[in-house]
Amino acid sequence: MPSSFFKPTLRYLVSLIVVAVFVFPIAWFGLTSIKPISAVFNKDRVVVFDFKPTLENYHVTVLGGEKASMVGGQSASMGTSGKGAYDGRGSILSSVIIAVASTFLATAIALLAAYALSRMRFWGAQGYLNWVLSQRFLPPIAIIIPLVFIFHDLGLRDTHFGIIIAHTLINIPIALLLLKSFFDDVPVEIDQAAMIDGATRFQCFYMVVLPMIRGGIAATAVLCFIFSWTEFILSLFLTNTIRTIPVKITTFVTSTGSEWGYISALGTAAIIPGFIFILLVQNHLVRGLTMGAIKD
């Protein structure tokens, strides 16, 4: 039968094409980042592969090196000072600090609440969960304007701590619902046995149940990290000088032209940590993306 050969081969080929279409924008972006500027802006030959690859864009944006050539004339007309306007080191450091700290904070406090909601029966538990869930539905824009005022009054405007709080806030609903679904997987009998042996609730949580859901905690942490790492609107409104990577990249678009070399270099670099982390938690990815509603 020809179909026994053709069908699998055809399926493989179609899959390959589909995946290629989805990988293409990233590949093109990555390719742009190692092109010399003359090859990027060449409108007569859009698809070029015979260029001499250069790491200059990474040298400038990731390592903070001097730029050898200027494109678009007055590229110094940025909001920040001209020299070092394309130096992304501060942004990378800020993004790492903010993502790590907010991931830690969100996971830690969500663990406590998720445990109580999974294990204790109390009045209003379902209502509480719905309230937390409704936070996930909250458009950031609805809280940003007052947050600007509140942060100003508390001295949190344009501080790392302020953005950490804001990112923790948006990660709480996902972390809490996801962790609760992992706690729900652990039989209640385990807690009961530990408490009969004389453990307090907290000891039972910390020493018995927590180690059992390590994989789930790791998956939650990875998702929180990615959400914080890619977040844009809160960082845009709540900071002026501290720039996370996504906000920093948008400042490379100027009225005199876009620095595509620098944009693509910093952008490509920003994708790498997320992709490594997401590969580590493939098993729990679907559960994470649906806040624990679909178990895998």
Added chain:
Amino acid sequence: MAAQAKSGGLPRWLTSEHPLPWLFPVTSLLIVFGLYPVLYSLWLSFYKRNPATRTEKFLPSFNWNKLIGDDRVWDAVQVTFTYAVIALSIQLVLGMLIALLLDSDRKGFGVFRALMTLPLVVPPAVTGMMFLLMYDSSFGVISNSLYALNLLSPDKPILGTGSTALWGVIVADVWQWTPFMVLIMLAGLRALPREPFEAASIDGASSIQSFFFLTLPMMSKIIALAVLVRGIDLFRIFDYVKVMTDSGPGTATETLTAYAGTVYFKSANFSYASTVALATLILVLVVSTVFIKIFKIRF
């Protein structure tokens, strides 16, 4: 009994036997930085701002009346719905088709599935940049491909033309979020029981029949959930619009959140910006509550 012995003098509600200490950190954070700002927004929306004197006057109905009579708001609602419905439909159909395609244990398909997750980790602002680069009217690879196919003329740039700008933004959204649908559909397909399909094929059902009469009904819960999670994000869309078109050309791609941002940044009318932002919140809450009730989704 055991709990009382271990409490060591503290009232019970301060010990780990009571839910209160467990819920305290999350609750206080959500109240101070989640609930309070919404109430603050509401309070702001009750003030009329006088741009000349830069003062505010308490006039509860002013901004809300202005909202109802503001054509730009209704345009933005229309853009938001158009955007959300088109993007969601494409992502849903494409996501299901690709999931069916990649649901195979053959060699190589695991790598395909891993590569499909790649767009999910790209910051949306960077996605906007990627597509800006590819749409560029002089050296963009997509624009030039479309010129070559005679589907686009160079004097009508994709994002600079009213009739195509929204589609340009939707394509970026579809690229980034179809993988999300693929992953969820794959999980759904893998959880399906085998027996009904075997029975159906013995009874002579075609694979298309089993898809429509078995796969789809059995996956309805998962599909509803995927639509809800994605739909909410689509109603809150901000990043792509801000980065790619900044609501333009004119207001062709101005969604509700983008309009609120514009009022905030350009006219500094915080009370009216809050009103528009709250309208977005109300819209999202109403649509999602109705949806959750209809499809009985539980988290």
